[in-house]
Amino acid sequence: MRSLSIGATGMLAQQLNVEVISNNLANMSTTGFKRQRAEFQDLLYENLKRMGTTSSDAGTVIPSGIQLGTGVKTGSVYRIMGQGNMNMTENTYDLGIQGEGYFRIQLPSGDEAYTRAGALQLNGNGELVTQDGYAVQPGIVIPANAVEVSISASGEVAVTLTGQVAPQVVGQLDLATFINPAGLEATGNNLFLETPASGTPTVGIPGSAGFGTLLQGYVEVSNVNPVQEITNLISAQRAYELNSKVITASDEMLQTITQLR
Amino acid sequence: MENALYVGLSQQMVLERQMDMVANNIANLNTTAYRAQRPVFQEYVMEAGPRKPVSFVLDFGIARDTRAGVLTPTGNPFDIALNGEGFLSVQTPDGVRYTRNGHFTMDADGRLVTREGYALLDDGGAEITVNDTTLGTPVISADGTIAQGDTQIGRVGMVAFDNQQALRAVGDSLFEAGDGAAAQPAPETTRLVQGMLEGSNVQPVVEMTRMIELQRRYQTMQNLLTSDNELQRTAIQRLGKLSQA
Numbered sequence: 001m002r003s004l005s006i007g008a009t010g011m012l013a014q015q016l017n018v019e020v021i022s023n024n025l026a027n028m029s030t031t032g033f034k035r036q037r038a039e040f041q042d043l044l045y046e047n048l049k050r051m052g053t054t055s056s057d058a059g060t061v062i063p064s065g066i067q068l069g070t071g072v073k074t075g076s077v078y079r080i081m082g083q084g085n086m087n088m089t090e091n092t093y094d095l096g097i098q099g100e101g102y103f104r105i106q107l108p109s110g111d112e113a114y115t116r117a118g119a120l121q122l123n124g125n126g127e128l129v130t131q132d133g134y135a136v137q138p139g140i141v142i143p144a145n146a147v148e149v150s151i152s153a154s155g156e157v158a159v160t161l162t163g164q165v166a167p168q169v170v171g172q173l174d175l176a177t178f179i180n181p182a183g184l185e186a187t188g189n190n191l192f193l194e195t196p197a198s199g200t201p202t203v204g205i206p207g208s209a210g211f212g213t214l215l216q217g218y219v220e221v222s223n224v225n226p227v228q229e230i231t232n233l234i235s236a237q238r239a240y241e242l243n244s245k246v247i248t249a250s251d252e253m254l255q256t257i258t259q260l261r
Numbered sequence: 262m263e264n265a266l267y268v269g270l271s272q273q274m275v276l277e278r279q280m281d282m283v284a285n286n287i288a289n290l291n292t293t294a295y296r297a298q299r300p301v302f303q304e305y306v307m308e309a310g311p312r313k314p315v316s317f318v319l320d321f322g323i324a325r326d327t328r329a330g331v332l333t334p335t336g337n338p339f340d341i342a343l344n345g346e347g348f349l350s351v352q353t354p355d356g357v358r359y360t361r362n363g364h365f366t367m368d369a370d371g372r373l374v375t376r377e378g379y380a381l382l383d384d385g386g387a388e389i390t391v392n393d394t395t396l397g398t399p400v401i402s403a404d405g406t407i408a409q410g411d412t413q414i415g416r417v418g419m420v421a422f423d424n425q426q427a428l429r430a431v432g433d434s435l436f437e438a439g440d441g442a443a444a445q446p447a448p449e450t451t452r453l454v455q456g457m458l459e460g461s462n463v464q465p466v467v468e469m470t471r472m473i474e475l476q477r478r479y480q481t482m483q484n485l486l487t488s489d490n491e492l493q494r495t496a497i498q499r500l501g502k503l504s505q506a
Contacts, residue, residue: 039364040289040295180391
């Protein structure tokens with residue numbers, strides 16, 4: 001019975017669907033997390049009676065033929081890069097990106113990674129780094145005697161030093177954009193890497209055409225919509241159940257055969 | 262005398278095939294732009310003797326449910342759904358194939374491609390390359406025009422067929438145009454929606470009831486075959502006794 005194995009492909013696909021949904025839900029509160037979506041495709045078809053073959057000498061043609069599908073497969077699991085909400089933290093080095101763009105992060109390997117998780121901190125040398133201690137590019141050093149640090153919407157970092165009234169600019173943050181951000185490869189720790197599918201990064205000043213602006217004292221939360229995820233979860237669960245019913249029904253049909261004697 | 266057996270067998274084979282189709286429909290419950298399939302049956306009449314026709318059942322073909330699936334928002338700028346009749350064309354190594362699955366990504370050359378790397382074709386049958394400079398994310402409007410900022414890049418090709426049933430599914434959400442199925446420009450009423458994908462048009466409740474029905478019919482036929490078998494056995498036993506006596 002083909003239906004047994006077809007049902008199995010359906011169950012496997014729905015299992016993966018639930019896995020993707022559960023990962024989204026698990027990262028519901030992860031800073032800068034972008035939700036994922038599983039996309040499915042039908043498997044190959046078996047042609048039992050080819051359409052277009054002639055059915056008589058007079059040249060009459062079979063209009064539709066018989067094609068049996070052999071199940072389902074996962075087409076792709078892709079990331080949806082929509083904007084997440086801004087969460088106020090009032091932390092000086094928390095930066096939310098409103099609009100397009102990623103912070104450029106220098107990995108220990110020397111490669112560049114990209115992130116929207118703007119929960120930044122200072123390290124022992126006063127450098128602006130991520131939670132993992134990776135430096136933000138271009139490197140920005142906050143002097144030790146800085147009293148107040150302000151980061152403008154366009155990424156200008158200004159500090160007020162002790163005993164001084166006028167703030168002075170110590171650096172300029174920039175952002176990288178990609179034509180197809182959904183093609184970025186996630187490596188965990190809120191970091192993404194460039195791939196052939198994402199295209200090469202375009203670096204620019206926040207607020208200029210095509211680039212988002214920065215919001216100091218805020219972090220971008222994940223773009224997971226719990227209601228949507230739960231709805232998807234219910235639908236995946238029901239689909240799983242339905243596929244298991246197919247297997248049960250096929251099994252009972254097989255059982256009927258064995259009772260024949 | 263064995264006719265009952267063979268007629269029953271013909272029905273069981275057809276039911277099994279129908280079950281395979283139901284299983285495939287259910288397996289593709291969440292498949293992007295999947296179209297449910299139904300078998301079409303016909304009667305096959307055999308003259309077993311004078312005025313004693315015996316009819317068997319044969320599966321004759323498939324009919325594809327052509328209703329559109331529900332559009333779901335994905336938020337991905339390279340996801341496009343068709344609202345209305347029509348298909349998108351993609352270039353595969355075996356020739357042009359048609360699909361309603363509008364999930365595309367950009368490849369290393371800046372082309373819009375399917376998951377398999379098949380390029381999406383424009384209204385002239387050429388590949389669509391997205392300009393990967395600083396112009397920003399492409400905007401695809403309802404008539405298929407792709408623009409990046411003020412620059413117009415091209416127009417997504419949309420085609421329709423007189424007889425959709427003549428399309429042959431080849432898997433991966435793709436269809437092949439069979440004989441007598443010539444692609445024509447899609448009607449004006451067909452619109453593209455960016456950031457959405459079309460779901461499968463499988464109706465779970467319908468498939469479920471069909472499955473129960475199939476299973477019961479299979480069992481009924483099995484009972485019939487069992488009683489026919491019983492009949493033959495009894496006949497042989499009784500006739501055997503008679504000859505011994």
